[in-house]
Amino acid sequence: MWPAQESRPAPRKSTVSRVALGLVRSTYGNGHHELHTSIPETEVEQQIRGAEDSQAGPSDVDEQQEEEEEALTFRPDRIGFIGAGQMGEALICGFIRAGICSPGQLCASVRSEERRQRMLSLGLQVFGDATLGGSAELAAASDIIFLGVKPQYLDGVLEALAPHITPRHLVVSIAAGVRLASLEGRLPEGTRVIRVMPNTPCLIGQAASAYVLGNHATNEDAAKIYMLLSSAGLAVSVEERMMDAVTGLSGSGPAYVFLAIEAMADGAVAAGLPRDKALALAAQTVSGAARMVLEGSGDGSLTHPALLKDRVTSPAGTTIVGLAELEASGLRGALIRAVQAAAKRSETLG
Ligand SMILES: NC(=O)C1=CN([C@@H]2O[C@H](COP(=O)(O)OP(=O)(O)OC[C@H]3O[C@@H](n4cnc5c(N)ncnc54)[C@H](O)[C@@H]3O)[C@@H](O)[C@H]2O)C=CC1
Numbered sequence: 001m002w003p004a005q006e007s008r009p010a011p012r013k014s015t016v017s018r019v020a021l022g023l024v025r026s027t028y029g030n031g032h033h034e035l036h037t038s039i040p041e042t043e044v045e046q047q048i049r050g051a052e053d054s055q056a057g058p059s060d061v062d063e064q065q066e067e068e069e070e071a072l073t074f075r076p077d078r079i080g081f082i083g084a085g086q087m088g089e090a091l092i093c094g095f096i097r098a099g100i101c102s103p104g105q106l107c108a109s110v111r112s113e114e115r116r117q118r119m120l121s122l123g124l125q126v127f128g129d130a131t132l133g134g135s136a137e138l139a140a141a142s143d144i145i146f147l148g149v150k151p152q153y154l155d156g157v158l159e160a161l162a163p164h165i166t167p168r169h170l171v172v173s174i175a176a177g178v179r180l181a182s183l184e185g186r187l188p189e190g191t192r193v194i195r196v197m198p199n200t201p202c203l204i205g206q207a208a209s210a211y212v213l214g215n216h217a218t219n220e221d222a223a224k225i226y227m228l229l230s231s232a233g234l235a236v237s238v239e240e241r242m243m244d245a246v247t248g249l250s251g252s253g254p255a256y257v258f259l260a261i262e263a264m265a266d267g268a269v270a271a272g273l274p275r276d277k278a279l280a281l282a283a284q285t286v287s288g289a290a291r292m293v294l295e296g297s298g299d300g301s302l303t304h305p306a307l308l309k310d311r312v313t314s315p316a317g318t319t320i321v322g323l324a325e326l327e328a329s330g331l332r333g334a335l336i337r338a339v340q341a342a343a344k345r346s347e348t349l350g
């Protein structure tokens with residue numbers, strides 16, 4: 001239960017209040033995120049876009065003054081990571097790189113000396129193992145707590161963390177497969193929880209992340225997580241029943257693409273190209289092709305990959321011969337089955 005001196009979180013509002021949005025923006029800036037208009041936005045996302053798009057005119061002076069006064073008394077959210085491994089570090093570096101928060105706002109609970117040194121080198125405050133006192137210190141130093149341990153370590157972490165959660169905290173789980181109900185059930189009644197599935201390209205500001213709000217998360221929490229995630233790539237909200245599919249696609253997907261890049265480069269090496277040039281050309285080809293799907297139309301809408309494929313494929317040319325090999329080898333089916341298998345595995349992790 002909540003400690004008596006702390007107030008309950010505000011009930012979910014139908015809209016994000018102007019001041020709340022102002023606070024989110026003063027905390028996280030306007031972000032460097034790209035919004036792809038072809039992907040339906042939530043009300044919160046539309047409001048953030050509206051707030052960013054609107055030019056300040058004379059009638060905004062009072063609003064601006066009010067927001068500046070609020071900002072003077074407002075302390076930016078402090079963000080703690082329990083587990084700062086591959087994905088935790090990618091989020092930390094993505095946020096710092098985007099300038100959405102400073103290392104001084106971040107802290108981490110770690111288990112190994114190697115992780116401790118790495119986090120210190122990034123400028124974070126570091127605490128010890130979350131199950132051995134680290135979660136108490138981290139909770140005291142954080143407003144938003146990311147759970148970045150493997151799903152099988154979540155039980156112990158949640159047990160240790162739960163007594164230190166107060167209404168101030170927003171808990172964000174990135175664990176594959178672990179449902180909101182399961183997270184909420186192991187935290188104090190009323191805890192604001194958000195489930196996120198990011199991916200490792202977050203490290204370089206190119207994440208594909210999906211998120212879903214728990215029962216008690218507010219629209220202000222939604223605005224915060226959207227601003228954070230979209231500062232380091234694409235962020236979309238989904239229904240929870242879609243999270244396993246997201247995990248099989250974009251959560252695990254970078255590994256499929258790394259494998260494809262490696263194999264394409266191998267093919268080029270077999271055909272006589274030096275390894276370094278083969279790898280660079282393969283990676284840039286994948287990156288450029290992906291950008292054409294995302295940006296090729298020029299109006300923010302997605303372009304269907306089949307259309308783009310046809311533009312590469314000359315009659316009796318080289319590409320159609322390569323494509324025929326891929327179809328004969330079952331690449332299309334293999335990718336479909338890979339995403340399905342990973343999504344199925346995600347279902348079993350919770
Ligand atoms: N690696 C990826 O591409 C993605 C991972 N995820 C999720 O992120 C979570 C973490 O995955 P990875 O970063 O790949 O794993 P990882 O093993 O690289 O990182 C987890 C870290 O948590 C630490 N840890 C474990 N117990 C701890 C404790 N009691 N106190 C403090 N630290 C503790 C470990 O020492 C390790 O450094 C998982 O739940 C996974 O499902 C989600 C999306 C993508």
Ligand SMILES: O=C(O)[C@@H]1CCC=N1
Nearest residue numbers: 176247250251252253
């Ligand atoms: O392989 C995994 O389980 C994690 C979740 C998504 C990507 N990596």
